[in-house]
Amino acid sequence: MTKNIIRVRFAPSPTGYLHIGGARTALYNWLFAKHNNGSFILRIEDTDEIRSTNESIKIIIDSLEWLGINWDEGPYFENGLIKEKGNFGPYFQMQRTKAGIYQKYIDILLKEDKAYYCYCNQEELEQMRKNQILNKIPPKYDNRCRNLTLEERKKKELEGRKPVVRFKMPLEGETIFNDLIRGEIKFNNSLLDDFVILKTNGTPTYNFACVIDDYLMNITHVIRGEDHISNTPKQIQLYNALKLKSPEFAHLSIILGPDGSKLSKRHCATSVLEYKNSGYLPQAMFNYLTLLGWSTQESQQIFELNELIEKFSIEKCSKGSAIFDCKKLLWINGEYIRKTDIDTLFEYVKNFLNMDIFDKIKYNYIKKAIALEQEKIKLLTDIPNLIEFFIKENITYNKEAIEKALKKPNIKNILIELKEKILNLDNFNKTYLEKIFREYAKEKNLKTSPIFHAVRVTVSGRLTGPSLFEMLELLGKEVVVKRMDYVINNILSGE
Numbered sequence: 358m359t360k361n362i363i364r365v366r367f368a369p370s371p372t373g374y375l376h377i378g379g380a381r382t383a384l385y386n387w388l389f390a391k392h393n394n395g396s397f398i399l400r401i402e403d404t405d406e407i408r409s410t411n412e413s414i415k416i417i418i419d420s421l422e423w424l425g426i427n428w429d430e431g432p433y434f435e436n437g438l439i440k441e442k443g444n445f446g447p448y449f450q451m452q453r454t455k456a457g458i459y460q461k462y463i464d465i466l467l468k469e470d471k472a473y474y475c476y477c478n479q480e481e482l483e484q485m486r487k488n489q490i491l492n493k494i495p496p497k498y499d500n501r502c503r504n505l506t507l508e509e510r511k512k513k514e515l516e517g518r519k520p521v522v523r524f525k526m527p528l529e530g531e532t533i534f535n536d537l538i539r540g541e542i543k544f545n546n547s548l549l550d551d552f553v554i555l556k557t558n559g560t561p562t563y564n565f566a567c568v569i570d571d572y573l574m575n576i577t578h579v580i581r582g583e584d585h586i587s588n589t590p591k592q593i594q595l596y597n598a599l600k601l602k603s604p605e606f607a608h609l610s611i612i613l614g615p616d617g618s619k620l621s622k623r624h625c626a627t628s629v630l631e632y633k634n635s636g637y638l639p640q641a642m643f644n645y646l647t648l649l650g651w652s653t654q655e656s657q658q659i660f661e662l663n664e665l666i667e668k669f670s671i672e673k674c675s676k677g678s679a680i681f682d683c684k685k686l687l688w689i690n691g692e693y694i695r696k697t698d699i700d701t702l703f704e705y706v707k708n709f710l711n712m713d714i715f716d717k718i719k720y721n722y723i724k725k726a727i728a729l730e731q732e733k734i735k736l737l738t739d740i741p742n743l744i745e746f747f748i749k750e751n752i753t754y755n756k757e758a759i760e761k762a763l764k765k766p767n768i769k770n771i772l773i774e775l776k777e778k779i780l781n782l783d784n785f786n787k788t789y790l791e792k793i794f795r796e797y798a799k800e801k802n803l804k805t806s807p808i809f810h811a812v813r814v815t816v817s818g819r820l821t822g823p824s825l826f827e828m829l830e831l832l833g834k835e836v837v838v839k840r841m842d843y844v845i846n847n848i849l850s851g852e
Contacts, residue, residue, distance in 0.1 A: 363395025364577050367421075367428075368402045368567065371413035374628040375420035377620060377681065378582055378612050381646045385609060386580050387426045388647070388669040398574060399431030401449045402567065404560050409451075414439065420629040423639050424646075425662075430574075445574040450566050459561040462569050462599060463522055463554065471598045472554060474520035475502040476513040497550035498523070522555035524565070524595060532590035537578075537607035538674045544590040552591055564588055568595045576604050580671065583608045607671050610650045613678045620681050636738030637686070638705060641693040645686045649679040659692055691735040699728050706740050723748065725831050729823035746817040747832065752840070754818040759848060762807070762814040769849040771801075771808060772815060776841045785834040787826035794826075815844045 367383040369375065375383075390397040399421070403409040418434060421427075430443025441448050453459065466472035475498075477485075482498070489496045503525065505513075513520075527546045536542050554565035561569070571579060586608050596603040614620045626632055632642055644660055651674050660668075694702065703724050710723070726747040727740060734740060746752045762768075778793050779785070794812075798805045809825050816837055822828060829837055 362575070362577070363390055363393040364398065364575050365390050365395065365580060366398040366400050366571070366574065366576050368400040368570075369417050370402050370405060370408075371410060371417060372405055372408040373413055373416075374630060375417045376627045377629065377646070377649075380420065380424060380629045380642075381612065381649055382581055382609060383421060383426055384424065384643065384646050385651070385669075385671070385674070387428075388665060389578065389580060389671055390429075391666045392669050395577075396429040397427075398443065398445070398576070399428040399448065400570060400574070401432060402563065404450050404454070404563070404566060406451065406560075411439065416630065423633050424629065424643050425639055426643075450561070450570070453566075453570065454560055458573070459555075459566060459569055460559075463561075463565075466524065466554070466598060467522065469598075470525070472522050472524050473503055473505070473551075474510060475523045475551075475553070476505075476510070476518040476520045477502060478518065495548060497548070498552075500551055503551060519557040521553045521557055523551040524554045524591070524598070526551050526591070526594055532593055534589060534593055534603075534606060536586075537605060537671050538610075539608060539676055542586065542589070546590075546594075549590060549594075554595075564591050565595065568592050568599075568601075571604055572596070572599075572601045578605045578607065578671075580607045581609065583611055607674070610675055611678050612649055612681050614681060615683070617678075617680075636709065636736035636740075637690050638693045638697065638737070640697075641686070641690040644693070645689050649681065650675045659689065687735055694734045694737070695732060699724050699731070702727060702731070706737055709737050709741055722831070729827055729831065743822075746819070746822075752818040754814070754844075754848065755820065758814045758818065758820045761820060762810040763844065763848060765807060765811070768807075768811050769845060771803075771811065772841050772845055772849070775808075775812065776838060776845070779834060779838060779841075782834070785830065787824070787830045790829050791826045812841075816840045 365386040367379075367386050369379055369383075387397050389395070399418075401414060401417075403414075414432065415434060418432070430445060431448045432439050432441050434440070447453050447456065463472065467474075477498075485499055486496045489499075502520075502523070510520075526549050530546050532544045532546055532549070534542055552564060553562050555561055570576075589606055589608075593603055612620050620627060626635065629642070633639070640662070643662075644665075647660070647665055647669070648658065651669070653668055653673070697705075703720070706727060723744065726744040727734075730740070730743045734743065775794070775797060778797065779790075782789060782793065794808060795805060797803075798808055810820065812829075813822060813825055814820060816829065816832060832840075
């Protein structure tokens with residue numbers, strides 16, 4: 358294995374979407390590689406041929422790219438085709454299987470009597486398990502095929518039985534390893550069973566394939582979820598049996614929902630792309646996922662990307678479960694929206710605007726509308742509704758807003774008189790608009806609040822929104838006068 362060069366990998370199974378836990382695992386591997394000037398590899402573990410699909414590969418790649426996680430080696434899509442980059446391919450386990458990469462090591466283990474053929478069928482294995490549970494024995498394979506003679510093997514093959522290959526685990530002693538997060542972890546070998554390393558169809562199992570792949574790809578550190586802790590002693594014993602150097606291991610804490618149960622859709626979305634479609638910024642999602650099981654001494658919450666790379670260390674990851682807090686994610690998203698420059702924000706928003714936007718003038722107009730509401734935005738999906746009245750020619754008037762702001766004594770007359778002042782205004786900007794509105798209120802001995810509310814509802818159809826005079830300036834004199842005419846002649850026509 359190459360010395361001093363950090364190489365880590367993210368190796369998802371392409372059987373569905375990229376979920377939150379997988380995304381965090383990829384992110385931590387990426388940060389660890391970047392912090393140590395190492396390499397991050399994407400490998401696809403597609404040995405489940407029935408459930409693995411190209412569509413899932415595309416979803417995983419799209420999810421990683423949206424989060425801003427790039428990889429130095431592995432598959433990628435170009436013009437709809439899957440391609441690969443890197444010197445350690447193929448980066449798909451099924452391609453590696455067909456190339457005979459795994460069989461070479463299976464043959465070594467069989468030749469050295471460190472693995473054996475097992476002919477037990479599914480019914481026998483199930484009955485074995487039932488008997489063990491009945492006798493209060495921890496269920497595991499009972500090694501009945503471990504020492505079959507050649508004659509016994511031939512007899513079973515004549516019966517038409519197709520064997521799997523099992524690895525011979527040590528029957529005594531302990532398997533001990535140092536977890537970079539959890540410290541020393543021990544397993545009693547007598548409690549570990551002779552696990553399958555090759556299926557009857559010639560496909561390697563997860564525990565075997567990932568050991569061979571990690572070795573051949575020079576992986577120095579395996580960073581994965583705590584659900585893999587029980588796999589680690591099996592993999593370490595495979596490294597030992599093949600006389601290969603084992604990588605270092607770190608197992609990340611599980612992510613739970615706010616109620617302490619396993620994170621699921623009843624808590625919030627579990628797919629990365631669902632958050633993209635719900636209006637979250639990738640930078641906010643990246644930032645929040647980093648905080649799920651890792652923190653700084655100062656409990657910093659918002660980071661620049663370079664800060665995260667500089668400060669990240671695997672030793673600071675928590676052993677305890679991480680709680681996925683949807684409210685905190687929403688808060689972080691709002692913080693990122695507020696600090697994102699308007700041109701960048703607009704590029705994200707375009708996908709959520711259900712309208713035809715062609716010319717530069719309209720682009721700039723919409724950017725200005727978004728900028729007026731930027732402090733209030735929590736999700737990109739909020740924006741179409743917030744700026745709708747800037748864009749639509751015929752706006753919808755909220756009934757509650759009409760009752761609270763327009764159905765008041767003398768409002769119709771106030772709007773008529775203000776409209777005349779606006780028509781005579783040469784400089785239609787927020788400064789002059791505020792000046793004439795306040796002068797009018799003083800002249801009529803009226804409070805400004807009901808006047809401002811009435812005008813706001815008149816031009817926007819709602820009680821809340823951005824600064825009134827900035828809003829009027831952006832809408833422009835023609836639109837403002839037109840909407841005042843509509844309210845005077847339609848909504849307040851009978852008064």
